[in-house]
Amino acid sequence: MRNLLTIALPKGKLYGDAVDILAEAGLCVDGLKEDSRKMVFTNEKAGLKYIICRPTDIPTFVEYGAADLGIVGKDTIVEQDKDLMELVDLRFGYCRFVVALPEVTAHGRDISQFNHRRVATKFPNVAENYFRQRGMQVEVIKLHGNIELAPAVGLADMIVDIVSTGRTLRENQLVAIEDIFSATARMVANRVSYRLKHSRIQPLIEEVRRNVKDKEVRS
Numbered sequence: 001m002r003n004l005l006t007i008a009l010p011k012g013k014l015y016g017d018a019v020d021i022l023a024e025a026g027l028c029v030d031g032l033k034e035d036s037r038k039m040v041f042t043n044e045k046a047g048l049k050y051i052i053c054r055p056t057d058i059p060t061f062v063e064y065g066a067a068d069l070g071i072v073g074k075d076t077i078v079e080q081d082k083d084l085m086e087l088v089d090l091r092f093g094y095c096r097f098v099v100a101l102p103e104v105t106a107h108g109r110d111i112s113q114f115n116h117r118r119v120a121t122k123f124p125n126v127a128e129n130y131f132r133q134r135g136m137q138v139e140v141i142k143l144h145g146n147i148e149l150a151p152a153v154g155l156a157d158m159i160v161d162i163v164s165t166g167r168t169l170r171e172n173q174l175v176a177i178e179d180i181f182s183a184t185a186r187m188v189a190n191r192v193s194y195r196l197k198h199s200r201i202q203p204l205i206e207e208v209r210r211n212v213k214d215k216e217v218r219s
């Protein structure tokens, strides 16, 4: 069996664009857009294997070398701080980290007035770093999703979450009062794979970079 190049793709919001960016770079993506529960797609002829993962698990698969390359949001990369090589900013999947509060409590107030409060988030490290840098002490409560629910039911006073269109905040009567940083999807590599499979990875990365740049120029 040939030495396959394994690429971890995130199911969910980034999936379609991730497959497109690989197809545009000339990789065979047959079967990846079909409605399926399959998690591994092997193409011996093309020397490729794709694995479909939960977005938050991509850094783990890549760090351990179960995948050579992966596509994952910068938000997840920063939160997990795994030992990965970040190779390309793919420019899709734009979102930003914010601190948000219920509209009624936020009105006319500054973040520093919420010291010692409770913060719900899916990103405890991002939240803790942010408040530490502000010299604030907060209690961080980790949730796995639907973060906007926490203030509505009294679980937390505020949230740290990612925002894209702002619709989820609006529809849950929350307002962003602080921006933390913005994020887009990135292509990442396992450190050892990057060296051992350099002759396959480098031309792919260069092609992806070229395509990302071309799109930017056109837009």
Ligand SMILES: Nc1ncnc2c1ncn2[C@@H]1O[C@H](COP(=O)(O)OP(=O)(O)OP(=O)(O)O)[C@@H](O)[C@H]1O
Residues within 6 Å of the ligand: 010, 011, 012, 013, 014, 054, 055, 056, 057, 072, 073, 074, 075, 076, 093, 094, 095, 144, 162, 163, 164, 165, 183, 184, 185
């Ligand atoms: N509303 C959004 N708009 C654009 N990009 C987003 C949005 N929400 C999340 N993202 C980006 O897409 C990535 C994957 O989000 P998605 O909602 O598909 O999975 P998830 O539910 O966060 O992952 P998991 O199932 O592993 O918890 C995020 O890490 C972020 O980079």
Ligand SMILES: O=P(O)(O)OC[C@H]1O[C@H](OP(=O)(O)OP(=O)(O)O)[C@H](O)[C@@H]1O
Residues within 6 Å of the ligand: 144, 145, 146, 147, 148, 161, 162, 163, 164, 165, 166, 167, 168, 169
């Ligand atoms: O600004 P918007 O365009 O409304 O997008 C923001 C929402 O998207 C993400 O949630 P996701 O859909 O991933 O669900 P989750 O809360 O279960 O993670 C994020 O956590 C917000 O809830």
